[in-house]
Amino acid sequence: MATRTRTKTHRTERRTDALSRERIIAAAIELLDSGGENALTVRALAAHLATGSGAIYWHVADKGELLAAATDAVIARAMGGIVSGAKPREAIRAVARGVFDAIDVHPWVGAQLFREPWRPAMLEIIESVGGRLQALGVPQAAQFDSASALVHYILGVAGQNAANARSHVAGMDRSTFLASVAAQWEELDPAKYPFVRQMAPQLRDHDDRAQFLAGVDLILAGIKTVR
Numbered sequence: 023m024a025t026r027t028r029t030k031t032h033r034t035e036r037r038t039d040a041l042s043r044e045r046i047i048a049a050a051i052e053l054l055d056s057g058g059e060n061a062l063t064v065r066a067l068a069a070h071l072a073t074g075s076g077a078i079y080w081h082v083a084d085k086g087e088l089l090a091a092a093t094d095a096v097i098a099r100a101m102g103g104i105v106s107g108a109k110p111r112e113a114i115r116a117v118a119r120g121v122f123d124a125i126d127v128h129p130w131v132g133a134q135l136f137r138e139p140w141r142p143a144m145l146e147i148i149e150s151v152g153g154r155l156q157a158l159g160v161p162q163a164a165q166f167d168s169a170s171a172l173v174h175y176i177l178g179v180a181g182q183n184a185a186n187a188r189s190h191v192a193g194m195d196r197s198t199f200l201a202s203v204a205a206q207w208e209e210l211d212p213a214k215y216p217f218v219r220q221m222a223p224q225l226r227d228h229d230d231r232a233q234f235l236a237g238v239d240l241i242l243a244g245i246k247t248v249r
Contacts (some may be wrong), residue, residue, distance in 0.1 A: 043072055043081040047095050050088045054130045055201040062088060090141050093134040097143035100124040101150060110154040111242060117150045118176045118238045122231060129188065132181030148173055155245065164248045172241055179237065183230050200226050 053062045062085060068075045082088050096158050100120035104113055125132045135144050152169040160168050187196065204226035207218050 039107060041071065041081070041193060044093075046071070046078060046081050047088070047091050050056050050092045054089075054092060055128055058088065059130055059133075064088075079228065089130075089134050090138055090143075093131050094141060094143045096128050096131050096145060097121070097135075101146050104150065110157040114151055114154045114172070114242065115238055117147065117154075118172075119231070119235065121176050122180040122183070122234055124188065125177075125184050129181075129184035131171065132177060132184060132225075135177060147176070151176075160245060160247070160248060164245070166249065168245045175237060175241060179234050183234065199224050199227075208224070 035146050049067055051061055053066060064075050068078050103120050104116045151172050155165055155168050205224040207222040210219050212219055
C-alpha cells in the first residue's frame, strides 16, 4: 500500500509540473478568442487541456484570475513590440498601435483592462504613455490629464473598433457595411446635415487603424501646446 501511495503522489506531481501556469493561460486565451468571456470556465479549460479541474486550480484561483492573467500576457506581448530607444512621440504611437492591434485580435481584453486598472496590464500602458509624456517635457501639473486623455482614447477607440468588427449586419463584411451607411448619409437632407453628407465618401473608404493613429497625433499635438 505504501508503495502504491508514493507512486500515485509522484505521478500527480509530474502531471502538475507538466501543466504549467503559462500553458493554462495560453489555453485560456484560445478559449476567450474563440467564444468570449462566457466560453471561459474552469471546466471548459480543463476539457481543452485534457486534464482535471484540480490541476487548473493548482495554478489559478478562479476565472477572474484567469481573465486577469490572460490580459496581462496579451498586453505584455504588445508592449514588447516597442523599440528600445525610440523617440517619445513615436514610442507613444507604438504603444497605441500595439494596444489597438491586441484588442482587435483579443476583443475581451478591453473590458478586462477597465475592470481591474491596478493590474500589470493597465499599469504598463499608463507607465509607457506617461513616461514618454514626461520625456516630451509636459509640465507635471498637466501630466495626469494628458496621460488620462491619451489612455482613455486609446482604450476606448480600440475597444469600440473591436466591437464594431463583430457587430456588422449578418452577411455584410466591413466594406459592404460602410458603403451602406455612407449611401444613407449621402441621401440626408443637405440643409440639415451638410457636414455628415460631406463625410460620406471618407466613411466609405477610411482605414480604422490609420484614423485611430491620426487621433493619437491630434491629442499629442494638443498636449504639445500645454506649458
